[in-house]
Amino acid sequence: MTWFLLCVGLLIGGYFIYGAFVEKVFGVNAQRQTPAFTKTDGVDYVPMSKGKVYLIQLLNIAGVGPIFGPILGALYGPAAMLWIVFGCIFAGAVHDYFSGMLSVRNNGQSVPNLAGKYLGKPAKHFMNVFAIVLLLLVGVVFISAPAGLLSKLTGYDMAIFVGIIFSYYLIATLVPVDKIIGRLYPFFGALLMFMSVGLTLAIIVSSEHTLLPGFEAKDFLTNLNPNDMPLWPALFITIACGAVSGFHATQSPLMARCVENESNGRFVFFGAMIGEGVIALIWCAIALSFFGGIEGLNAGMDGNPANVVYAASNGLLGAVGGFLAILGVIVLPITSGDTAFRSARLILSEFFKMPQTQISKRLLLAIPLFAIGAILTQVDFGIIWRYFGVANQTTAVLMLWTASAYLLRHNKLHWICTLPAMFMTCVVISFLLSSPTLGAGLNMTVSTIAGLVSTLVITALIMVKTKGKAVEDEAELNVELANKASTEA
Template sequence: MTWFLLCIGLLIGGYFIYGAFVEKVFGINAEKTTPAFTKTDGVDYVPMSKGKVYLIQLLNIAGVGPIFGPILGALYGPAAMLWIVVGCIFAGAVHDYFSGMLSVRNNGQSVPNLAGKYLGKGAKHFMNVFAIVLLLLVGVVFIKAPAGLLAKLTGFDVTVFLGFIFLYYLIATIVPVDKIIGRLYPFFGALLLFMSIGLTIALAFSSEHTMLPGFQMGDFFQNLNPNDMPLWPALFITIACGAVSGFHATQSPLMARCIENENNGRFVFYGAMIGEGIIALIWCAIALSFFGGIDGLNAGMAGNPANVVYESSTGLLGAVGGFMAILGVIVLPITSGDTAFRSARLILAEFFEMKQIQLPKRLMLAIPLFILGAALTQIDFGIIWRYFGVANQSTAALMLWTASAYLLRHNKFHWICTVPAMFMTTVVISFLLSSAKLGAGLPIDVATGGGIVTTLVIAALVIFKTKGKGEEALAEEA
């Protein structure tokens, strides 16, 4: 229990200490009018209060990622909790803050346009394709997971729930942001808090279960995976949401269009990521504790993290409380899936320079996305999840390089973004080179060497190509 509380304390402390430092480096301007007011359109640019925007941002980014990822990551042992804490404070929350605040500074633009502005046209075109692919994968992952849980709860065929969720997604994607998302998400936020706090208290006071049973401090630095899976670099792909996730870069601009003052940025963007990190810690701790250890978790999971959600929720909170907790897990992916498709629509709208005030133009972009999404639901969930993981972390690396380039242009302390960008780039390249299923299948030491060399080359290109543009950037701001 002590280690769990320490991890929670570190995340909260990270918000107040490192979050304030990141905010200072960025340099907020409380007098600058935000896009919510300068571009108000009643559809996507709508001013909202700080508390409401925070809850929507949290629900936008917290799909099944901070639940399924930490459960799968728990098979590696308490090292998963260490990665959640360090990754969230120094990489994930920094990534989310800059993806949100750079959008605020650039009239609410999406991540491909931000990448194009600070890294060049090549990065913009690459990110346009990558972001759409990632968002489609996210939408599909966040449809199949809740549909499967609903089918398990009710006994109805999963296809029925797939249809209902798709219909909701289409409606939520095209209506004004304050009509469904702005009204329902605060209620869903309360459900999320009940789920997280309720399960934590139930586990802490359970007479049948012990928090982190038998684990010692040294276990935080060891790979305890019972299936002989390598900790490096697989853990950092497996646990994305909750530590660092490129999907969030596609979501932050949604709330950048609604935030009322730059002063709210740290609470909304950095703070929501810390909130997601706490959710991830809770589920990682439950996975490590409920089944009595890693071997029990491996058997109880049976290859599907949804089994852990179902068994632990009903086991700790009983039938009624368990149902409410599972409902919270169902709501999480649905409230991220709808905004995934919404983000995809807005990215396409920016690419085609198509204003979205009129409903027919929104439908013109949304319907093809849903047709592609429906086709992808026919692919095995495990395959979709693997590609989602790699696409997700690749997007995170590119967003961090974008933020690094911005800081370099403005002669600011870029290392807060450059270091995590280098780490995540090494993770992705090493994983692709070592993976037999998705990449070259090279030995891990060769793959890691390739990842390090590639990262150093990218870092040199970004730093030396961007440094000379400081005066140009200052002129733009003036």
């Protein structure tokens, strides 16, 4: 239990210490009006309180990622917990903070436009395609997972629940953000936190189960995977949403359009990612503990992390508590899936320069997205999940480089974004080169060397190109400094 509490303490400390440092580097201006007020439209730009926006952001980014990913990652052993802690603090929370705050500073624009502004037009066009693909994959993953759990709970055919969830997604994607998302999601966010705390307390006081049984300090640096899967780079793709996730970059602009003050950014964006890290840590610890170790986990999972959720929830909380916990796991992906389609609609609206105040124009963009999503639900879930993982982390790489370029162009400490961008670039390239199913299937040593070399080349190119743009941003920087000076005065 000591190791678990230490990890939770590190995450909380990361919010207060490193989060404050990142906020200082960015330089918030509490006097600057946010897009929630300058572009209020009653549909997507709607001012909301800090607490409400935080809970919605937490639900938007959570999905099944911080549950299924850590459960799968637990097969590697306690090393998964280290990646959740340090990845969340130094990569994921930084990624989410900048994806949200850069959107706030740029009238609530989505990540493709941000990438285009700070990395150039090719990055914008690539990100437009990549973000839409990722969001469609997310929407499909977050339909299949809850539909499967509902089918398991009720015995009804999964196709029925797929249809019901799809219908809800369409409604939630079209109506103003404060009608369903703004009213119901704060309640669901509270349910999520209650479920996480309840499961943690249940396993701590349980007489049948021990938290992290038999693991020693050396196990946190050892690959214990029973299926001989390599820790590098697979672990960093497997555990995405609990550590760093590109999907969050597509979600943060939704709440950037609702944030009332820039000073709320650390709590909403950095804080929600820390909250998700705690959830991921809880499920990783439960997976390592409930079945008595990694061998038991491997057998109990039987290839599907939903089996772990079902068994652990009922085993630790009983029939009623287990039902509520499973309900929370069902709600999570649904509340992320609808915002995935909503984000896709908004990205397309920016691309086609199509205002979304009229429902007919929202339908014009939403219906094709849902048609493609319906087709993708027929593809095997395992295949969709693998492609989602790679697409997710590639998007995170692009967002981190976008944030790094912003800091470079404004003569700020860019390394807080550059170092995690370099690490994740190496992870993605090494994984794609070594993966026999998604990539080239090359030798791991060759793939890693190629990943390192490619990362250094990309870093050099971005730094050289971005420094050349710094002069163009001088006027914008002077405005920022003047605003900051007036605020301090």
